[in-house]
Amino acid sequence: MIQVKQLAKSFGSLQVLKNINTHIKRQEVVCVIGPSGSGKSTFLRCMNLLEEPTSGEIVIDGVNIMDKQTNINNIRQKAGMVFQQFNLFPHKTSLENITMGLTKIKKYSTADAEEKGKALLAKVGLSQKADVYPRNLSGGQQQRVAIARALAMEPEIMLFDEPTSALDPEMVGEVLQVMKDLAQEGMTMVIVTHEMGFAKEVADRILFMDQGIILEEGTPEEFFNHTKQERTREFLKKVL
């Protein structure tokens, strides 16, 4: 579904990504782990062009997203994004955060958008919070609204950029639960995370990134129990 070939990205003279190659299959859940500064988030952000790759190729459903002819706004609707800092729109209620894209981009009627928005809020367990502004929600609740907001556009793939890193520990579970449910429904997901337990349980495949390359990859079983690279073992020793 997503083909990444020889992807590279530099910020000035700093090369953050060097020659990334991978293929993400439909309904696959891929967790990307690695030390900070390894390029995980940049890799994820390249997939909906929040970062513009320096070179290489990213093909989603046969469409080369780096082609100048490609309408990037359409690509972004296909790929939902969830951020570490939630990035909800503070001047809009939970429901409005979700319905905005529906009414303004997908041209839903207000009634249809609200119906869909409420269904999504129910899905993430926040039916009671439809008319609440983000500042009156806990971090975990905000992140669940953010997931619902991304789902509203009916993406074919969901990208998660450290979705639980900014949360208080007791709120991590509720967000991971929503993500697990999504994975079980068959959503294609790429998740940058430090939650090793979650990765072990939910991922179909784990990518370990270090210094801008995918150093090691495999199923959770291969990756955690039969680690090949010394560098990976070192990392895992510190985080497990």
Added chain:
Amino acid sequence: MDTLSLITDASPLLLKGLENTIKVAFLSLLFATILGLFFGLLRVSKRKSLQMIAKVYVSIIRGTPLYVQVIFFYFGLFPLVFGRATDAVSAGIFVLSLNAGAYLVEIFRAGIESIDKGQMEAGRAIGFTHGQTMAYIIMPQAIKRMIPAIVNQFIISIKDTSLLATIGIAELTFTAQTIYAVNFKAFEFLGAIGIIYWVLIYVLTAFSHWLERRLAAR
């Protein structure tokens, strides 16, 4: 004749002056807002050349006195360009708009830049264009933050209308001058218009506080 009846007798004139002051201030602020918004968007644009246009505009206006700008355009540039004296009111509104607009550019820039960049990313990630994200997500938040600074600039510009007396616009200060030129009651009439300016600004300030509270509640 005592002072009070002097002022009462002159009140139709003063009111006419106040009306002109309000008219000039209102139109200037309206055009200044449009200018400020337009150049403000250039100022935050990614294109360096567009940024430059806005920077030069702001730099020239901020770097020269308003009084000089007023007489430069009215006595200098306009007669040269149009070949005759222009209508003082139009010229006054033009210069004041240009002046306040430049200050508003910086206010708009600061307001827009104060919004977390995650908001732009979130908007773009949903599939909004840059323009849509600005319109639906960035600007509504930025304007809320800009209000105190905008009102402050409005207050300054309202008071700056008094400088337009120099080019003969019959606003409040010019009216007072023409009155005391006849009756020599400079203290009384300048004091009177001082109070009128103060009341005008006071009302605007009260309105802005009300507006801020209302927006903060949302």
